[in-house]
Amino acid sequence: MLELRNITKHYGARPLADKLSLQVAEGEIVALLGPSGSGKSTLLKIAAGLEAAEAGSVWFDSEDISRQPPERRGFALMFQDFALFPHLDVRDNVAFGLVEQRVAKAQARQRAELMLERFGLAAHTRHRVWTLSGGEQQRVALARALITAPRALLLDEPFSALDAALRLDLQTEFRERIFEAGMATVLVTHDETEARAMATRGLRLVAGHLQQLW
Numbered sequence: 001m002l003e004l005r006n007i008t009k010h011y012g013a014r015p016l017a018d019k020l021s022l023q024v025a026e027g028e029i030v031a032l033l034g035p036s037g038s039g040k041s042t043l044l045k046i047a048a049g050l051e052a053a054e055a056g057s058v059w060f061d062s063e064d065i066s067r068q069p070p071e072r073r074g075f076a077l078m079f080q081d082f083a084l085f086p087h088l089d090v091r092d093n094v095a096f097g098l099v100e101q102r103v104a105k106a107q108a109r110q111r112a113e114l115m116l117e118r119f120g121l122a123a124h125t126r127h128r129v130w131t132l133s134g135g136e137q138q139r140v141a142l143a144r145a146l147i148t149a150p151r152a153l154l155l156d157e158p159f160s161a162l163d164a165a166l167r168l169d170l171q172t173e174f175r176e177r178i179f180e181a182g183m184a185t186v187l188v189t190h191d192e193t194e195a196r197a198m199a200t201r202g203l204r205l206v207a208g209h210l211q212q213l214w
């Protein structure tokens with residue numbers, strides 16, 4: 001269970017989080033909605049350890065991880081501009097997280113190939129990422145996020161750069177893969193239809209507080 005406890009965060013005078021608490025269980029997808037600038041991305045960064053809160057703590061399975069650096073938390077992040085490495089081929093992009101964890105390169109590549117097969121991307125294994133379509137790149141980004149078997153997945157507007165038809169396909173596909181992997185998942189999105197299609201629970205961040213939508 002991923003938990004934010006009594007998180008407080010401001011930029012200037014405006015509260016982005018005001019003693020805010022959130023629990024996300026394994027296998028649950030929680031959608032985070034709210035106006036632009038309300039603090040959704042900031043909240044994900046606090047959960048990931050990329051930003052510090054002024055008060056409050058981040059927990060995973062009854063362990064206070066507030067002081068752990070991002071790489072020790074075992075979370076995967078995926079942002080809108082998915083930031084694949086242009087100088088690496090598809091396979092090495094997916095293998096990257098494993099190599100970082102000191103898995104031997106040959107083994108990392110082998111596991112990446114298996115993952116890419118499951119994602120319907122086997123034909124692209126050795127291609128440069130920029131030769132893939134937007135949707136394919138997004139699937140590579142998800143494969144890269146999931147290969148390290150993260151215990152939580154933090155998605156920030158993962159589909160916003162894609163056209164409507166592709167978004168629908170990827171929503172269904174991502175949802176299945178996330179449930180299959182059984183992680184605690186937070187999905188930030190502007191799109192309530194998308195949120196309802198993917199998430200078991202929907203919350204709106206307004207003035208530092210979370211309102212439950214469903």
Ligand SMILES: Nc1ncnc2c1ncn2[C@@H]1O[C@H](COP(=O)(O)OP(=O)(O)OP(=O)(O)O)[C@@H](O)[C@H]1O
Pocket residue numbers: 011016034035036037038039040041042043
């Ligand atoms: N490092 C920072 N320094 C100063 N202000 C910041 C910083 N990060 C975020 N902010 C401000 O905090 C507010 C919340 O930003 P955040 O990116 O979390 O919003 P958001 O809800 O994700 O918005 P959007 O839906 O547009 O992505 C914004 O007004 C932003 O300008």
Ligand SMILES: [Mg+2]
Pocket residue numbers: 040041042156
């Ligand atoms: Mg944002």
